[in-house]
Each structure stands twice: as structure tokens, then as C-alpha cells.
Amino acid sequence: xxxxxxxxxxxxxxxxxxxxxxxxxxxxxxxxxxxxxxxxxxxxxxxxxxxxxxxxxxxxxxxxxxxxxxxxxxxxxxxxxxxxxxxxxxxxxxxxxxxxxxxxxxxxxxxxxxxxxxxxxxxxxxxxxxxxxxxxxxxxxxxxxxxxxxxxxxxxxxxxxxxxxxxxxxxxxxxxxxxxxxxxxxxxxxxxxxxxxxxxxxxxxxxxxxxxxxxxxxxxxxxxxxxxxxxxxxxxxxxxxxxxxxxxxxxxxxxxxxxxxxxxxxxxxxxxxxxxxxxxxxxxxxxxxxxxxxxxxxxxxxxxxxxxxxxxxxxxxxxxxxxxxxxxxxxxxxxxxxxxxxxxxxxxxxxxxxxxxxxxxxxxxxxxxxxxxxxxxxxxxxxxxxxxxxxxxxxxxxxxxxxxxxxxxxxxxxxxxxxxxxxxxxxxxxxxxxxxxxxxxxxxxxxxxxxxxxxxxxxxxxxxxxxxxxxxxxxxxxxxxxxxxxxxxxxxxxxxxxxxxxxxxxxxxxxxxxxxx
Amino acid sequence: xxxxxxxxxxxxxxxxxxxxxxxxxxxxxxxxxxxxxxxxxxxxxxxxxxxxxxxxxxxxxxxxxxxxxxxxxxxxxxxxxxxxxxxxxxxxxxxxxxxxxxxxxxxxxxxxxxxxxxxxxxxxxxxxxxxxxxxxxxxxxxxxxxxxxxxxxxxxxxxxxxxxxxxxxxxxxxxxxxxxxxxxxxxxxxxxxxxxxxxxxxxxxxxxxxxxxxxxxxxxxxxxxxxxxxxxxxxxxxxxxxxxxxxxxxxxxxxxxxxxxxx
Numbered sequence: 001x002x003x004x005x006x007x008x009x010x011x012x013x014x015x016x017x018x019x020x021x022x023x024x025x026x027x028x029x030x031x032x033x034x035x036x037x038x039x040x041x042x043x044x045x046x047x048x049x050x051x052x053x054x055x056x057x058x059x060x061x062x063x064x065x066x067x068x069x070x071x072x073x074x075x076x077x078x079x080x081x082x083x084x085x086x087x088x089x090x091x092x093x094x095x096x097x098x099x100x101x102x103x104x105x106x107x108x109x110x111x112x113x114x115x116x117x118x119x120x121x122x123x124x125x126x127x128x129x130x131x132x133x134x135x136x137x138x139x140x141x142x143x144x145x146x147x148x149x150x151x152x153x154x155x156x157x158x159x160x161x162x163x164x165x166x167x168x169x170x171x172x173x174x175x176x177x178x179x180x181x182x183x184x185x186x187x188x189x190x191x192x193x194x195x196x197x198x199x200x201x202x203x204x205x206x207x208x209x210x211x212x213x214x215x216x217x218x219x220x221x222x223x224x225x226x227x228x229x230x231x232x233x234x235x236x237x238x239x240x241x242x243x244x245x246x247x248x249x250x251x252x253x254x255x256x257x258x259x260x261x262x263x264x265x266x267x268x269x270x271x272x273x274x275x276x277x278x279x280x281x282x283x284x285x286x287x288x289x290x291x292x293x294x295x296x297x298x299x300x301x302x303x304x305x306x307x308x309x310x311x312x313x314x315x316x317x318x319x320x321x322x323x324x325x326x327x328x329x330x331x332x333x334x335x336x337x338x339x340x341x342x343x344x345x346x347x348x349x350x351x352x353x354x355x356x357x358x359x360x361x362x363x364x365x366x367x368x369x370x371x372x373x374x375x376x377x378x379x380x381x382x383x384x385x386x387x388x389x390x391x392x393x394x395x396x397x398x399x400x401x402x403x404x405x406x407x408x409x410x411x412x413x414x415x416x417x418x419x420x421x422x423x424x425x426x427x428x429x430x431x432x433x434x435x436x437x438x439x440x441x442x443x444x445x446x447x448x449x450x451x452x453x454x455x456x457x458x459x460x461x462x463x464x465x466x467x468x469x470x471x472x473x474x475x476x477x478x479x480x481x482x483x484x485x486x487x488x489x490x491x492x493x494x495x496x497x498x499x500x501x502x503x504x505x506x507x508x509x510x511x512x513x514x515x516x517x
Numbered sequence: 518x519x520x521x522x523x524x525x526x527x528x529x530x531x532x533x534x535x536x537x538x539x540x541x542x543x544x545x546x547x548x549x550x551x552x553x554x555x556x557x558x559x560x561x562x563x564x565x566x567x568x569x570x571x572x573x574x575x576x577x578x579x580x581x582x583x584x585x586x587x588x589x590x591x592x593x594x595x596x597x598x599x600x601x602x603x604x605x606x607x608x609x610x611x612x613x614x615x616x617x618x619x620x621x622x623x624x625x626x627x628x629x630x631x632x633x634x635x636x637x638x639x640x641x642x643x644x645x646x647x648x649x650x651x652x653x654x655x656x657x658x659x660x661x662x663x664x665x666x667x668x669x670x671x672x673x674x675x676x677x678x679x680x681x682x683x684x685x686x687x688x689x690x691x692x693x694x695x696x697x698x699x700x701x702x703x704x705x706x707x708x709x710x711x712x713x714x715x716x717x718x719x720x721x722x723x724x725x726x727x728x729x730x731x732x733x734x735x736x737x738x739x740x741x742x743x744x745x746x747x748x749x750x751x752x753x754x755x756x757x758x759x760x761x762x763x764x765x766x767x768x769x770x771x772x773x774x775x776x777x778x779x780x
Contacts, residue, residue, distance in 0.1 A: 331650035334643060418590055419627035419686075423641035423693055424616040433640055437631045514630045516675030 024095050032091030035079070039072040074133040081129075154484060163482040170194075176475055178467045180383050190476060197472030198493060204390050204468060205455045205497070211394025212454060216401025223406050234402065241399040246457050249396045254388030254464045274369050274376065284366040288376055294387060295367035298380035304358050311354045319347040385466030389458065397454045401447065408443035409435060441512055448505045452498045459494075469493060538565030541697060541728055542587065547596030549582055549752075556582045558752045560596065566696075567726045571739040571760075574749035575775060580732040583749070584699045587730070588619040601696055617645070620690030624702040626682045628674035628689070634661070635670040638689045646693070653692075660688040664718050680711025684718055691722075698722065700731040736780060740764060748772050 083089050088098070158165055174193040177186050181196045223234035241249060274290035288295040323343045330337035355362075367379025412435050420430040459470035473486045542564040549557040556579045564570055572580045585591040586598060589605060589612050598605040600615045629637050638660060639653040648656075661667040664684040666677075674682055683703055690698060700719065704712040716738050723729055723742045733739065739746055739760055746763045748756045748771075756763070756772045764780070767773050 334647040334649040334653075336647075413627075415623060415625050415627040416629065419621075419623060419629070419689075421590065421616065422588055422619070422621035422623075423689065424613060424645045425641065426613075426645075429644050433644065434629055438629075441631070512631075514675055515673040 024097050025092075028089065028092040028095035028097050030091070031094045032079070032089045035075065035090060039076055042072050073137055074130045077133055078127060078130050158482070158484065163484075165482075167485055169481050169485070172481070174476065175479060178472065179385070179465065181467065190481060193472050193476070194469065194489065197467060197469035200386075200461075200466065201455075201458050201468040201470075202497075204386065204393070204458045204461065204466065207390045208394045208397065208454050208458065209451055211390065212397035212401050212450070215395060215398035217405060218402075219398060220402035220405030221409075223402065224409060238399045238402050241396050242403070244396075246393060246396045247460050247463055250388055250392035250460055251463055253392035253395075254384060257384065257387060257391075276369065284364070285368065285379075286366075288367045288369060288379070288381075290376065293376055293381045293383045295376045295379040295381035297367060298365045298378075299362040300365040302363055305362070308354060308358055308362075311358075312351055315347055315350045315354070318350065319343040322346045383466070385461060385464040388464045389461045389466045389468075393454060393457055393460070397450055397457075400450050400453075404443050404446045404450065405439070408439040411442050412438045441509070441514065444505060444509045444512075448502050448509075451501050451505070455497055455501065456494060538567055540564070541566045541568075541601050542730075543597070543599040544587075545597045547586065547593050547598060549579075549586060549591060549593050556752050557586070557593070560754060562747065562754065564697075564728060564730065567728055568744045569723045569729045569731070569742050570745050570747060571743040572730065572732045572747045572749060573734065573736070573739060573775075574755075577751075578749040579752040580749050581701050582752075584621075584701055584730055584732060587697075587699060588616055588621055590621075617693065618695055619697045619699055620693055620695035621699045621701065622683070622686050622690055622703050624705050626674070626679070626686045626706070628682055628686055630674050633671050633673055634677070634685050637674065637685060638692045641689070641693045657688070657692060660691050661685075663691075663721075664688050665714075678711065679707045680714045683707065683711075683715045687715075687718055687722075697728045697730065700729065700733065702732050702734070704733065704735060734779070736764070748775065750775070 079089055092098075155165065170191040171189045173187050174190050175186055176193075178184050178193060178196055184192065184196050219234045219237055222230050223238065225231045225234075244252075274288050276285045277287040277289075278285055284297070285295075286297060320343070323339050326337040326339035326342050329335070330339075365378050365380075367381060368377050369375070370377050416434055416438065417430060420434040425433065458468050461468040462471045462474065465471070469490060473490050477483045477486055540563050542562070544560050544562045547557055547560040548555065560583060562583075572583065574580050582591055586593045587600060587605075593605075601618050603611050603614050603618075605611060605615055628634075629640070632640065635654060635657050638657040639648075639650070642648040642653045642656065643650065658667060658670065661670055664687055666681050666684055669677055669681060669685070674685065677685065687703075703719065704715050707715060712735070716735060719729070719731065719738070720742050729742075731738070731743075743760045746758060746760050747754055748763075748767075748769075750771055756767060756769045758767070763772075764776065767776060
């Protein structure tokens with residue numbers, strides 16, 4: 001009660017407040033100057049000179065920086081902030097001068113004046129602002145010192161072993177043959193080998209993600225089925241693949257497909273000829289399986305391929321037109337549009353007609369076996385490593401994607417389904433218009449993580465001799481190319497790939513976000 | 518059914534009419550169990566066309582279960598439910614027919630958050646009634662005007678207030694042109710200022726002669742709009758009556774106890 005009266009009387013006659021005597025102000029200025037000079041000398045001496053030192057002083061200096069570099073910086077910052085904001089400095093506090101700041105003007109008072117309101121300036125070592133700044137500066141110093149120490153160790157070690165510290169090795173000849181790398185020669189430079197590795201990683205990632213998504217969607221929804229057998233089968237799939245390390249899954253598929261299992265090891269080295277699948281009475285192989293590679297027929301292009309693809313493009317435009325037409329039809333009459341069926345059907349029919357009319361712009365290239373079974377020629381062949389990696393990794397990641405999808409469908413609030421039922425929507429309509437759109441919004445962030453995981457897991461191709469980026473780099477490492485630079489390159493490449501995928505999917509995610517106030 | 522003794526005061530299960538109206542809902546001997554817990558026991562209730570029935574009772578009394586059994590959001594274990602002459606059995610065709618005749622408004626609104634208000638309202642008519650887009654949207658705008666929020670048509674439910682959302686939910690149910698509207702505590706999730714705007718809409722519906730079954734705690738609304746008030750407790754119908762008699766002079770002790778606590 002009395003205090004408010006005091007404050008009221010204080011504010012009432014601010015105009016009549018006297019200032020601090022000049023002697024005190026001069027004393028305050030001297031003290032401030034002394035503090036700043038001290039801070040300046042220490043800072044310039046320690047920070048300026050020592051930062052330019054070589055690395056050998058770093059471990060000892062880390063602690064020294066705490067006491068000599070951090071505190072002065074914090075002190076200077078606090079002094080400046082206080083001087084600007086409330087017109088008070090440590091010198092003034094030491095000289096016994098106080099400031100009233102009523103929001104528009106500052107007036108200084110000598111000590112002892114009963115109208116002085118709080119706050120004063122606390123001692124520097126108790127000032128929470130100083131402590132906060134000091135803490136952050138300390139953390140920064142420790143981190144920098146640690147990094148510089150580790151880097152220093154690396155440099156010293158590299159010098160001892162004789163490794164170059166630059167990136168010139170990228171132009172040196174790689175010297176090792178890469179499996180299935182068409183157009184790559186052992187004399188080609190390292191950067192080209194890494195590029196081949198990157199291509200292989202990208203191919204395995206794309207195909208793996210495709211398999212994972214399609215199979216995962218199917219299994220995820222199957223697990224929610226009311227058909228007991230289907231649901232239990234999907235559960236079995238998910239639980240078995242999810243709980244085994246991905247490396248084991250990949251090696252299992254490699255072994256099952258190419259060494260043991262239902263497809264015997266048709267390897268010349270074991271005295272077996274590659275298995276050739278043929279239609280009875282035909283000369284052509286439609287599939288060749290060996291322990292090394294599989295081959296299927298491929299399309300070789302003839303002369304009028306260019307025209308064919310132009311026609312395909314035109315047909316795509318027609319199909320888009322059909323899509324729009326069916327949508328308009330649905331808007332106008334209310335009958336179901338079936339636009340996917342219509343567009344795809346029209347597209348397929350017209351493309352088939354073009355194919356026939358042009359006399360087949362493509363001809364089959366049949367795979368064959370040569371060199372007494374040692375080589376597969378023609379057709380489209382993939383090596384066992386690729387098959388094991390993409391299949392194994394795709395099916396492994398599919399189990400996670402299935403759980404994401406199942407979880408996202410279950411996470412849609414039950415009331416949504418009830419509301420859809422109460423407007424008489426059928427089960428399929430309910431899923432399509434209400435449940436799945438909301439489920440997709442829930443599923444996409446974890447799905448992005450799974451895609452990133454798959455891309456990273458392609459590095460396991462090492463175990464099945466698939467020449468992905470990691471294997472190429474590790475091989476280079478093994479033939480004495482500098483490891484730190486190689487590892488840096490691989491890390492940056494994987495990081496970039498994942499960031500690109502994540503950015504694209506996040507863009508999509510943002511575009512479908514629910515709008516709220 | 519004609520020789521089932523009726524134990525619920527005020528309900529005559531022999532009747533084919535109630536107060537001169539033909540029956541649109543008949544429930545006889547309905548039981549519903551959740552595991553071993555009996556949520557509804559021996560419910561006999563008949564509702565006439567155009568009647569406004571308000572169901573009140575303490576929580577856990579089975580009021581929501583009762584109306585959810587009518588449009589098959591819950592599956593009754595025993596007894597018979599007939600809606601507009603169609604018996605509610607496991608036959609999917611019957612269920613679909615009944616769901617088209619009934620519209621439901623939920624306590625939590627349950628609007629589709631990924632669709633605009635107008636898409637929310639037109640989803641049912643376009644997909645189920647096969648209405649062309651323009652016609653469906655015109656009807657939707659009419660309904661939005663009826664619930665007094667036509668300017669919100671292109672907004673998303675997340676951008677509306679609670680009262681507006683509930684009115685959109687009412688419009689969505691009305692878009693299917695149902696014969697019966699079921700309200701499951703429509704105002705319980707709203708704050709007091711918005712309750713009145715929603716109740717106004719429901720009152721207006723009642724005046725147009727639509728059959729309404731409203732589960733609510735709003736006694737003022739019950740007094741004003743109801744043709745009959747049903748009091749439920751512990752899964753049973755305890756008392757039924759006209760609002761004037763019901764609130765001033767209830768017959769059963771349990772009813773008196775409940776009313777004394779809330780009025």
C-alpha cells in the first residue's frame with residue numbers, strides 16, 4: 001500500500017529529480033574505461049594472436065580460452081546492451097550512480113535517493129545474461145577446439161602415412177574393373193568410377209523404392225483385411241522381414257536365388273550350363289538363369305522408333321483429353337467417371353494400333369549363351385548382385401512401409417468413418433474419399449524416412465558384390481587412394497541424394513496440408 | 518410382438534400410430550451388449566413421422582447407443598428395429614436403404630478436414646445419389662443459406678468456429694434428404710454462445726415437420742421443441758412423456774432425482 005503511494009509520488013514529480021553530481025559521473029566513466037581497456041587488451045592478445053597459431057597449441061588453449069576469451073566478450077556485450085537500453089554501466093554501478101528509466105527519458109540519481117526504483121545491475125558473475133552468453137561461448141569454444149584437434153590428428157596421421165591431402169587423386173586411373181559397367185575401362189579415372197557407382201546406387205534406389213512402395217501398400221492394406229488368412233499372411237510377412245537385419249535379408253535373397261534354393265546354381269564353375277527357358281519348339285530363350293546373371297529378352301530399336309515415340313506422345317495427350325472429358329461427364333451427369341480405366345485403355349489401344357501399323361518399330365533381342373556357357377549375350381541381363389540387392393532391400397523396406405500405411409489408416413479418427421457411413425457412403429467410397437486422403441497425410445513423413453533408409457541401405461550392396469557407390473569407394477580405399485577424402489565424398493553424395501528426395505516429398509506434403517486458421 | 522408385455526410407461530408397442538402420425542421407427546425388445554456390459558435392455562420405442570423426440574439421461578445411460586443402433590453404427594444384439602418399413606438386419610441392402618433415410622449429426626462434428634465446406638456437403642449426393650456437380654452445389658448453397666453460413670462455402674472446416682462447423686454438419690446430413698435426423702449431443706462440444714445458433718437451426722428443422730431424435734442436455738430446447746421426452750438410465754427407458762407433464766410432474770422417482778440435479 002505504501003509502496004504504490006511511493007511509486008505514484010515518484011512518477012508525479014520526475015521533472016524535479018536532480019542529477020548525479022559530476023564527480024561521481026567522472027568516476028563512473030573512469031571505471032568503465034578501465035574495464036574496457038582490460039577486456040580489450042586480453043581479447044586482442046589472446047584471440048588475435050593465438051588464433052593465428054598452428055594446430056599444436058590447440059589442446060592446451062581450449063581451457064585457456066574459457067577464462068580469457070569468453071568472459072571479456074560477454075562483458076563487452078552486456079555493457080553495450082545495458083548502456084543503450086537503460087543507460088547504466090558497471091562503472092556507474094561501482095560509482096554509486098543509479099538511473100531511472102521511465103520509458104521515454106533517463107535520469108541519473110545519486111545513491112541514497114529513496115525514489116530509486118529497481119532494478120539495479122547485479123554483479124557481473126551473477127548476472128544471468130552474462131552467464132547465458134558465457135555458457136554459449138564456452139560451448140562454441142569447446143566444439144571448435146574439439147574439431148580442430150581431431151582435424152589436426154587427421155592431418156598429422158595422413159602426413160605420416162604419406163596420403164595426399166587434396167583431391168587430385170580423382171584424376172588418377174582407377175585400375176580395377178567394375179562389374180557390368182559398360183563403357184568403363186580400367187584406365188578410366190577415379191571420378192568416372194565413382195560416377196558409375198553413383199548411377200548404380202541411383203538405379204538400385206529407384207527400383208527398390210518402387211518395389212517397397214507397391215508391395216508395402218498391398219501388404220499394409222491386406223493386414224487390415226477382414227479375411228483372416230489374408231490378414232495373418234500379411235502379418236507374417238511384416239513380422240518376419242521387419243525383425244531381420246537388412247544385410248541378412250539381402251544375403252538370403254542372393255543365396256536363395258543364385259546359390260541354393262529353388263533355382264539351382266546353374267554355374268559353369270559347378271559344371272552346370274545356365275538354364276535356358278524356351279517355348280517348346282522355339283529357338284529363342286525367354287529367360288536365362290545362371291549363378292552369375294539373369295537375362296530376359298529386350299527390345300532393339302528399328303528405324304521408325306522415333307516416329308513411334310512421337311505417336312506415343314501424341315497418344316498421351318489424347319489420353320489426357322479423355323481424362324478431362326470423363327471428368328466433365330461426371331460433373332454433368334453424376335455417373336461414375338471411371339477415368340483411369342478410360343484413359344489407360346484408350347492409350348493402350350492406340351499405342352498397340354500404332355505398333356502394329358508401323359510394322360513393329362521394335363524387334364526382340366533374344367538372350368543367348370556363348371563361350372561354352374560362360375557368357376550371356378544379347379537380351380537384357382542383370383547381375384545377381386543387383387537382383388539380390390533390389391529384391392531383398394525392396395521387400396525388407398516394404399515391411400516397414402506396410403506398417404506405416406496400416407498405422408496411418410488406423411490413425412484416421414473413427415468419427416470420420418462414422419460420418420462417412422452416416423451419409424450412406426459405401427465402404428469403397430468411404431476409403432477413397434475420406435479415409436485414404438487423410439491417411440496419406442499421416443503416412444508421408446515416416447515414408448520419407450523409409451525412402452532415406454532404403455537409399456542408405458543400398459550401401460549393403462557391398463555384401464553381394466553390387467558395384468554401388470560405397471563398394472567403388474571402398475575398393476579405391478583398398479588400393480591406397482586416400483580414405484578421408486573418399487569418405488567425405490560418399491557422405492556428401494548420400495546426404496545430397498537423401499536431401500533431394502526428402503525435399504521433393506516434403507514439397508508434396510506441404511501442398512496437401514490441412515488448412516486451419 | 519403384440520403379446521409382449523410393455524414395461525415402459527407411456528409406450529404402447531401395439532400401436533401403429535402415435536398421436537395420429539404413422540410410425541417411422543419401431544424398436545421392440547432391443548438389447549445391446551458390449552462384452553458383458555449391457556448398454557441397452559429391453560428398449561421399446563416407437564417414433565411417428567414428423568415427431569420430435571428428445572432423449573435425456575445421465576452419461577452412460579445408453580442414449581447415444583440407442584440412436585447409433587438406428588443407423589447401424591452399432592449392431593443391436595436382440596430385438597427388432599424397423600425404420601420406415603425396412604427392418605434393420607444383417608442384409609446389406611436393408612442397411613444401405615436405412616442409412617439413406619437417416620442423417621446423423623455428431624457431438625464432435627466429424628467434418629472431413631481435407632475437403633472444403635461445399636465439398637463436404639456435396640460428397641454424399643454426388644457419390645451416392647449420383648447427382649451432377651452443379652445441381653449438388655446449388656443444393657448445398659441452399660442448405661448453407663438455410664443454416665445461415667453461405668459465405669463459408671469455400672473454406673475448410675479447420676477455418677471455421679465450432680458453431681459454424683456443427684451447422685455445416687447439419688447441412689451435410691440434410692443434403693442427403695433424409696426422412697429422419699438423429700442428433701447425438703449436438704451442442705455438448707460447443708461453448709455457450711455457439712449453442713444457441715445451433716439450437717436455432719434444429720428448432721427450425723423441427724418446425725418444418727421433419728422427424729428428429731435429439732439426444733441432448735439442453736432442457737430448454739426439450740421444453741420448447743419436443744413432442745415427447747424420453748428419460749433413460751442404466752440402459753433402460755425409465756419414463757416417457759409430453760414435456761409439460763414431464764418437467765413439472767414426473768412419475769418415476771429416478772426421473773425426479775435426475776431432474777432435481779440438472780434443473
